[in-house]
Amino acid sequence: MVCQLPADCLNEIFEHLDDDKLTLYSCLLVNHLWCEISVRILWRNIWNFRCSIFRQYRPLSVATSILSTLIACLPNESKELLYKNKIFISTPTSKPLFFNYAAFCKVLSINEINRIVDSVLRDEPTINSLSLKDRNFLVANEVIKMFTDQISSLNKLTYHHYNQHHYNFSFTYFPGVRNLSELRCSSNLPSNFFHQLSQICHNLRSIFIKFHNDDVPNELKELISLQNNLKHLTLLAYFNGSWKNIIPALAKHSNTITKLYLDSDNYKDNSPLSFVILFSNLQEIIFSFSFFSGTDFEDFKKLQYFNFPNLQILKFLDQCPKPEYLMKFLENNGKSLKKLYITENNMALSLSIANFCPNIKSLFVIFNNGEINILQNIFISCQYLESIKVWCGYRYLTEKEVLETVVNYSPNNFHELKIYISNPDFISSEDLELFFIRWMNRTHKRVLSLIIIKDDYCCSSLVNEGNMKIIKKYENLGVIRFGNKGYEEEEDEEINGYY
Known part of the structure; x- marks a missing residue:
């Protein structure tokens, strides 16, 4: 006699396979129950089929499979609209689908939808009066409307503007967005997008913003100010962008933000760093300033004396402040650090790690030829060290x-x-x-x-x-x-x- 585990037990087991997609795929073939539980997990974030940015973005076959399944999920009126505009996208089967896949999604990425539609329709012959851009927009818009109707609880929303059509969101008819915990967007979206979202969504825990200019809509500032428990903040300054005008809206969250990521490749960068001292409870800080950004990290001079008592992770992924500034910062904050990542090869700075970071567990620092004794000193002084690069x-x-x-x-x-x-x-x-x-x-x-x-x-x-x-x-x-x-x-x- 075959014993079948209850659905909640299977679900608990399969949750631990979230990072093991191949095993989850094999579970699809066992029986209907296993298939349904696996599908729910696999479709929770269907957009994470990524390759290296230096390789082809996504295999076309994967994009085609995702889009054809989504087209099959569309309501009849959307299918009829595509048909009237002579847009024909094949579906996996002519029969009804086993599941409403769109309803399983917890992550909605407008940009990923655009990329998938573009990659699939790019080489399709045009047999109507619509331009390729308008045709792609029509398909993407119907898919997005379906998601807003079907998703009952959305965890993450990603929407960046790259010279494409703006989608007319109506959050009033998107109840799933009330549970949104993570927003990734660009500052140049229509102000109405931020206004509508601010009326409904007050429990964001993570906000990620790309700035393409200095202008920040008041509606975006209001959205940030209205959040009740913001924990993670990512600010990216691209081209002529700067986050300086968003700083006043962040003041309310000075005690709640624990993770901060600042990134800039603006060669005329004027994005301040000293505002970081607003967040006294930071546990993790990541700086990613391109060597071509033009910044000299001079603003870090103000940060070197400030103490972050809970800071455990500090990373400089590209350019670093002057060694003397960073050494002073480590003197004030090194004792609490568990992970340190520095792309700098300075002897005095490397030696300071042994002196100021006794509790470090994970480390990356660059040693020059002939500095093996510094690595020895770090091993001797940092007795909790578990990993080094x-x-x-x-x-x-x-x-x-x-x-x-x-x-x-x-x-x-x-x-x-x-x-x-x-x-x-x-x-x-x-x-x-x-x-x-x-x-x-x-x-x-x-x-x-x-x-x-x-x-x-x-x-x-x-x-x-x-x-x-x-x-x-x-x-x-x-x-x-x-x-x-x-x-x-x-x-x-x-x-x-x-x-």
Whole structure:
């Protein structure tokens, strides 16, 4: 006799498979109940089929499958409208669908809908008087209207304006938006969009805004001011954009915001940084200022003396402030830090980490050739360190000396080593195996995650054929876990989902 688990138990199990799409796909084939539970999870955020931004954005077959399913979900009046305009998009089946897939969505991305429609219809022959742009808008608009009718509880809404049609949202007839917790938008959307949203949605926990100019609609300021428990804030300044005019609206949230991400590639950047001191309860700060943005981080001079007692994560993904400013900041805030990411190779700054960040668990900092003693000092002083990422190759430390330092000096809880390979370097199979043997014989045994990060133009001898045999041997013995990543993939992870 076959025993069937209750639906709520299966749902609890399948929730843990959210990041394992292949396993969820296999669950679709078991029976109707398993299929329904899996489909609900898979369609919760159907827009997350992403590739690297340097590769093709999304396989056309995936975009076609998503759009054809959505077209099949459209109400009859929408299908008739497309038919009258001679827009023919095939559906997966002529029979009624098993599920109303649109109703399962918890994330609505206007931009993803536009991209999918554009990629599918781009090469379709035009057999009506509509331009390609108008045809795409008509299809996307009907799909969006369907989502607003069918989604009963929306968690996340993404809508950026890139010289496309504006969609006439009517939030009055979109009850699911009342539960919205995350908004990602650009500041140049129609003011009516922000006004309508501000009348209904007061419980946003995360706001992400792209600024393309200095103008900020009053309706957007009002929307921000009306939120009751805003936790995460992301501000991006592009082209001639600046967030300076939104700062007064943020004052109300000075005690609630715990995560702040600031990003700018504006070469005439005039976006202030000193307003960060408004948020005394920050737990995470990420700065991503392009080296071409023109900023000199001089405004950080005001931040260096301020204390954030709860700050645990600090990242500078691109340009950094002057070392003396950052060192003073670490002196005031380093004791609480758990994760530090600095794209700077300054000896004094690296030494200050050992002095001011005793509780750090995860670290990335660049060491120049000949600075292996600084890495040793960090290991000795930071006894809670669990993970470190270092650059190896020309001008930097060698793979061999990094491995020797890790096995000799890393603290007991250390278990993850990420090596970014900037140039080919040499390490023999004998030296690599000796490292694994010594790691295996450490008193406090931990499985070591060894992750190699490399770009498309570099091939490290650490992962040559001979060394890969050694790596596989000690993987099978349970001494290490080995991983290989591209540079862009690693950088995407460091952004930590903000995008």
